[in-house]
Amino acid sequence: METVGEVLARLGGWAMAADLVRVTSRRSLAAAVQRGDVQRIARGVYGLPGLAADLATAIAHDGVLSHTSAAAVWRLPLLVPPAKPHITLPTNRNAKAGPPAVLHWADLPVGDRRTRRTSLLRTVLDCSRILPFGEALAVADAALATGRVTQDELTAAAVTMSGFGRPNALRVAAVATSRAESFLESMLRSLLLEAGIGGFEPQVHVTTGTSRVRVDLGDRANRIALEAEGFEFHGSAAKFAADCRRYDELVAAGWLVLRFTYQQVIGDPRWVLATVEGARAGRIDVPDDG
Template sequence: MASVVEVLVRLGGWSTAAELVQLTSRRALADAVRRGDVERLTRGTYGLPGLTKDVATAIAHDGVLSHLSAAEVWRLPLLDSPAKPHITLPTNRNARSGPPAVLHWADLSRTEVRKRRTSLERTVLDCARILPFGEALAVADAALATGRLTLDELAAAVLAMRGPGRPNALQVAAAATRLPDSFLESMLRSLLITAGVEGFEPQVVVELGGVRVRVDLGHRVALVALEAEGYEFHGSAVKFAADCRRYDDLVAAGWLVLRFTYQQVIGDPEWVVATVRSAVAQRIGVPTNG
């Protein structure tokens, strides 16, 4: 017979007392708790020591991690971590006392209840309900990039949405793509979409003398390339030299390369948009006032 710890590992780190007793025994559960191998999380629920605070909070409220908290579990990028975990409860359940949390209510699937987190699709929709467009787009782009969610599935789910946040979710679904390489790239693209700056495509491949190089956002007509530069983008002297050569090759081939940092995209979006507008206008005569 498997030990209580082995059963909990197989079940994802937590389980009800009834299930543990059925799979092991009442005495085995009591012994595991006494030894400190297992912790009592709440009435009738036990888990392995060291469960994350957010999971423990979800169990305490008898709900599931959702919205930004579920996005973190799914390893989707966020601008900021939530100050309190987001927990969704079944629609027919009242709130109970427990650790501080942001509570929501929705119909939950058995899988979501079992795993104590919302599905990837629901997580993207929930984030689109409460996050600004750019941050929600970054979450959707990253979810599509995992291959576990398709654009058709996302579009269908958004069309079926009702309630607050649906307009933002519709805009997110219309713009989302699996191509962006980073959170910052998605945020940069969202600024252009919101400002009505058209013509830029994500991850454009440029042929340079038989060598294929990729730019974060490329305008094929104006030959303007936008690069979203994160904190540790270059990584090493060799990578830095290779990137500099790539930029120089692009310029020599007639491309204008604009590089934007995290601080600029997040902290000075108006300047970023104005700079891109001006660059495109100089190339193809698009009015800078849009």
């Protein structure tokens, strides 16, 4: 017979008392709690010690992780982690005493209740309700990149939304892409979109004299490449040499390459936009490379 701890591990770390008793016994459950092998999370709900705090909070409130808290569970990129867990309760459920949380109310499908988190699609829409455009776009881009949500699904779901955040969700759905490769790239693209600077596409392939390379954001008409540079170092002499070669080949092929760091994109967006606009002003009538 499985121990209470083994049953909890198999069920994802937590379970209702009735489910545990069904496969073990009340005596086994009580003994596991007394030994410290199992913790009581809420009335009739038990979990393994060390259960993730956000999940324990959702269970204690008898709700599901949602918004940016669900995004963190789905491993979607966030500029700032939520200070308190976002928990969504069924519309017919009153709030009850529990750990600090930001509470929301909505109709919750059975699947969300079972996993204690909103679906990937619902999470993107909820994030669009509460996050600024750029951060919401980064969440949506990352979700599309998983292949578990399509842009058509995202657009259709945004159209059916109502209430606070719908305009932002519609705007995000219209421009989100599965081609973005990083949070910083999405944030950089959002700056261009908000400023009305068009013509830049994500992950553009450029044919140089000896190879074919990709740039984070490329303006084919003006041969301008924008690179979103994260915190990563080159890692090795070989990678550093490859990065230099890539940059040199782009320049030799007639492309202007602008590289922006995390601090610049997040902390000095006006300078980033002014630099891009200045570069484009000096590149008028540069022939396309086809």
